[in-house]
Amino acid sequence: MRRYTPKDDVQKKPYYTDRYWVAPQVPKYPVEEDEVFAEDLKAIKKKFKVDDAYIQVEQMVVYIRSEDNFGVLQLMRDELGYTQLSELSAIDRLAERGQFEVFYQMLSMQKRKRVRVKMLIDEHEAVNSVEKLFRSADWAEREMYDMFGIKLNNHPFPKRILMPDDWEGFPLRKTYPLQGDEFAAWYEVDKIFGKEARDIIGPELRDSAMVDRYDTKRFARLGHEVPYGAEFKADQPETPLGYQEEEGVFMIEKFDEEKSVVISDRDR
Amino acid sequence: MAQHQVNYAQDGGLPVALTTVDKVVNWGRSNSLWALTYGLACCGIEMMASGASRYDFDRFGTIFRASPRQAELMIVAGTLTKKHAEFIRRLYDQMTEPKWVISMGSCANTGGMFNTYATVQGVDRVIPVDLYLPGCAPRPETLQYAVMMLQKKIRREKAIKAQKPKRLM
Numbered sequence: 530m531r532r533y534t535p536k537d538d539v540q541k542k543p544y545y546t547d548r549y550w551v552a553p554q555v556p557k558y559p560v561e562e563d564e565v566f567a568e569d570l571k572a573i574k575k576k577f578k579v580d581d582a583y584i585q586v587e588q589m590v591v592y593i594r595s596e597d598n599f600g601v602l603q604l605m606r607d608e609l610g611y612t613q614l615s616e617l618s619a620i621d622r623l624a625e626r627g628q629f630e631v632f633y634q635m636l637s638m639q640k641r642k643r644v645r646v647k648m649l650i651d652e653h654e655a656v657n658s659v660e661k662l663f664r665s666a667d668w669a670e671r672e673m674y675d676m677f678g679i680k681l682n683n684h685p686f687p688k689r690i691l692m693p694d695d696w697e698g699f700p701l702r703k704t705y706p707l708q709g710d711e712f713a714a715w716y717e718v719d720k721i722f723g724k725e726a727r728d729i730i731g732p733e734l735r736d737s738a739m740v741d742r743y744d745t746k747r748f749a750r751l752g753h754e755v756p757y758g759a760e761f762k763a764d765q766p767e768t769p770l771g772y773q774e775e776e777g778v779f780m781i782e783k784f785d786e787e788k789s790v791v792i793s794d795r796d797r
Numbered sequence: 798m799a800q801h802q803v804n805y806a807q808d809g810g811l812p813v814a815l816t817t818v819d820k821v822v823n824w825g826r827s828n829s830l831w832a833l834t835y836g837l838a839c840c841g842i843e844m845m846a847s848g849a850s851r852y853d854f855d856r857f858g859t860i861f862r863a864s865p866r867q868a869e870l871m872i873v874a875g876t877l878t879k880k881h882a883e884f885i886r887r888l889y890d891q892m893t894e895p896k897w898v899i900s901m902g903s904c905a906n907t908g909g910m911f912n913t914y915a916t917v918q919g920v921d922r923v924i925p926v927d928l929y930l931p932g933c934a935p936r937p938e939t940l941q942y943a944v945m946m947l948q949k950k951i952r953r954e955k956a957i958k959a960q961k962p963k964r965l966m
């Protein structure tokens with residue numbers, strides 16, 4: 530059984546005690562331990578500069594130079610048999626070292642191996658598109674631009690894919706607030722009604738735990754329907770539930786419990 | 798002024814008591830609430846279930862329409878993203894008066910669990926809502942109950958009045 534820890538004051542404690550805690554890494558092994566990977570790495574090293582390479586969780590990770598990415602992927606596709614690009618995106622390491630880490634996850638069906646090609650790019654550096662090699666890179670690169678703001682060379686349609694076209698900011702950057710910046714907070718109001726409507730509509734209510742049972746404009750009393758904006762004080766009688774007027778409605782039959790049949794056999 | 802003369806200034810200028818007309822018109826309106834299909838996320842599945850044979854929305858006269866021109870009820874079922882907010886407003890504006898909106902589920906009411914940059918924190922920031930239906934997701938019975946509450950609300954309204962255009966602002 531799991532050891533019991535008292536949880537009464539758990540809310541008072543900060544969730545993370547160490548903000549800069551670094552998760553333990555999965556062990557890395559030298560590439561020579563796997564024959565197939567060693568061969569592949571040799572072929573890549575023959576033509577391109579490789580900064581680092583190791584095996585992690587049975588996959589080879591290769592760090593290359595950012596200007597070589599098209600060449601390396603072409604080599605891997607045409608000569609090494611890595612015919613699929615299953616995933617491509619970036620990791621924000623701007624705070625850590627002022628760079629983005631772009632990764633390409635490659636799959637070879639013949640060798641039954643996966644290789645992750647990684648490269649580090651500067652914040653404003655544009656990346657060569659690999660869309661001409663792999664069609665799957667089309668949308669993945671657009672998403673990379675959408676989420677991180679990484680620009681692409683030679684992409685056929687370099688446009689945002691998930692966020693609206695007129696969006697400002699790149700949401701997957703670590704500096705982007707989860708609940709959105711000022712632009713995001715007012716986006717729909719600005720777009721539909723115009724900036725001058727901000728005062729009328731008011732800011733977003735982001736406190737999801739807020740409940741005010743006497744505020745009938747924004748909250749209903751549980752189990753009782755309250756008309757919008759009705760005056761309600763603590764000592765008032767309860768409003769009973771009712772889906773129809775007491776006297777009934779013209780030509781509409783009211784549900785009669787006496788006359789109904791309860792089916793208890795669910796498989797009937 | 799002779800006693801038998803009708804006071805045209807009274808009761809909205811019509812020489813009949815409006816209650817009966819109100820009742821007939823509202824009875825018709827409340828029992829033919831054609832809804833615009835507006836399933837945006839998981840709540841949409843419950844809305845579809847309400848429309849299908851087991852829960853059978855048709856017996857309330859609620860028939861789902863794919864065009865805003867034919868609909869007078871918008872059941873916003875699901876998460877409204879900021880990208881989509883513009884279109885929900887446009888579709889709402891395309892619906893003919895009189896029109897009503899049910900906001901179905903936590904996401905449509907307040908943004909629900911999606912307390913993020915990309916979700917509209919409640920559809921009432923964009924379109925006026927008549928009825929908020931809590932739950933994540935509300936069961937089909939709950940949606941039926943909401944429709945019946947809305948019918949009750951419609952029956953309370955005056956039928957022949959200058960329809961005050963429902964605008965958020």
Ligand code: SF4
Nearest residue numbers: 839840902903904934
């Ligand atoms: S309220 Fe719950 S069920 Fe409905 S759309 Fe949101 S997350 Fe899905």
